[in-house]
Amino acid sequence: MADEFEPNILAFCCNWCSYAAADLAGIGRMEMPTNVKVIRVMCSGRVKPEFVIKALSQGIDGVLVLGCHIGDCHYITGNHRTLKRFEVLTRLLGHMGIDPRRLRLDWASASEGDRFTEIVTEFTNTIKELGPNNLADYHGRKAARVSQ
């Protein structure tokens, strides 16, 4: 058991819905894996696709982007932008040799602590199945060769 792969997962949560959902999961003492660490942004529309590419390139095993449900965005159309951007990003990841399953875009309202828990648990399992993201090693070796 000690050797079991524990993925290192980053979650972007928007201040108004999904971050509140994560808090609600806590208030409801909903048990979930410890692998996901949340960073709070005001809107999922703030999440620049570059953040995701960079994180995955640096060896982070999976990235979650969680916003308000479509139609419920605190900033009206923020999550519409996120949705559009991430459709493109998902395709791009494939071309870059990154398994697109390492990225998941989803929605959780401030009243959906259970949904947040479900997403975290599911995604952690998905990443466990995919295994470690060894892209960092690849970039590391390449960088080392160039510098020689």
Added chain:
Amino acid sequence: MDVDKLSEQARSYPEVVLSKTHPFLCSEEGQALIQNDIKENGLDRVVIAACSPKFHERTFKKALEKAELNPYCLAMANIREQCAWVHMEENGKATEKAERLIAGAVKRASVIEPLETQEVDITQTAMVIGGGVAGIQAALDIADNGYKVYLVESSPSIGGRMAQLDKTFPTLDCSACILTPKMVDAARHPNIELLAYSDVTDVKGHVGDFKVKVLKKPRYVDEDLCKGCGDCAEACRMKDRIDNEFDENLGKRSAIYIPFPQAVPLKYLVDPETCLLITKGVCGKTLKCADACEAKAVNFDQKEEEVELNVGVIVLATGYDPYDPSQKEEFGYGVHPEVITALELERLVNASGPTSGHVEINGKEPKDIVFISCVGSREKDGNQYCSRFCCMYNAKLAHMVKDKFPDSNVTVYYTDMRAFGKGFDEFFEKVKSEGIQYRVRDLDDPIKIEKADGGVVVKAEGHPDIASDMVILSIGAIPKAGSEKLSEMIGVKLGDDGFFTELHPKNRPVDTAVRGVFLAGCCQSPKDIPDSVQQASAAAARASTVLGNGKMVLDPVIAVVREAGCGDCQICLSLCPFGALDFDEEKKMAKVDEYLCQGCGICTAACPSAAISVRNYSQDQLEAQIETLMGID
């Protein structure tokens, strides 16, 4: 979680000079501890690892402020809701995760910057545009709160659509009885300045300091002198020759007139489009109106007058226009005299209306009466929205004609009965029990009104034809003419349906994307009188909040543009949901309106050169935090 271990670990970071634990940091004692430590150690950043920032971020910001440290120098690690409480069965791993969360917060604290809030002055005066029931209510509420209000109405009298109605549903009380006292209150209120027969022509500025140009159209009657006696209208050569718009053109008036007897202000005016002197340059040998006026109020030298008013907030209450059914040939409106609109019926049944309450079509009382619902509403290719008041005014009018003509046959063609308000369904059930036939038809099913002997015949698919001598079209609401122009001037966007858009349908239903501008009544979407009045009071409450004590603090956590970085692509401009971004042609860069920006960061995610960023949420700041949080730095 092993809190002592976490505290010890935190102390080991190079940025950290002090790390302490406390069972209740949010308590008075906890806050005092933080304040003392800031002062004693000259701390310039504080990290709180505790509950969610959603709960006590403000508490701790205040604590920093009290210790004379900039409140934005705070970072929080959410180790309770998002760690301890969701990993109760994973002691070791929970502590490990908390360690990362704290490390990330420490990094965030070291990269964020102190920010200065900007305090701006608020002119403690409001403008309400539109003098229907919503505008009147909003003006009264703001005025009662102690602020000066300019109530601007485009037509000669306040009162709006409600003034045209005979009775109101579901209580059947007389519309004028409820409205007229409110109109008079508005005119008499010491804090309200009524600008009737006036148009808003320009709006500049921002919350707290709007500069609004208002054009007062000439009445050709001195308002200070006019007593409202009506002698001028009696004397007018055009008496009873001009269609009265207020009566939906069913009644006649003079060229010098008031729209209706209870008009406020009760000041006569000359219609420049029908007055002989104005249109033809001559009106007999002497001006009969001027001769008749004992107060010598008639003054054809009057000119339009533009005033510039400075206000802190604006309430839009411009209302709606009734749908024109003549664009739908199948109803034969304007072709068959038997076909009228519901608003026309309102005027006909009204005791002070053009027929003194006598309803006659082709010179006789109607016997077979048909109502048709959803005319101009819920269309597949046109107005897709429901106008929300037609179902109920339909029921009201059906009841009223049945009451007037007990022997008549009243049929209502409807599609869905939307009796959603308080007492609505009970009212509908009562009307149904009065012998009024309700026939359901699908909105897509053809319906046609054709000429027949002694009237018309209504042919609705799936139902037997009805020979009728009066057909009432339940017309819906359309956006008020001029909404587009007003939208351009003020910056409040119109939705696809053409009505003004609220900032957020649930959170901010009366606010708009333009800070300091609020919505009341049908200009936002069709609604009935109770809802209009409620929304008006809500808008007034929000407006009064802004007027407050004359000061307003602007949140500094908004977008800023790095001058050297902006590449002129203007992608961000189209993305902003609040229209807060503009392009500075001189500097060739995007610029942020600090009054409109909400700090969401949607623009920053799209900027190819990272030139635009939200303060303390820049790409560098977020990436630094991510790297430490994830342990890849």
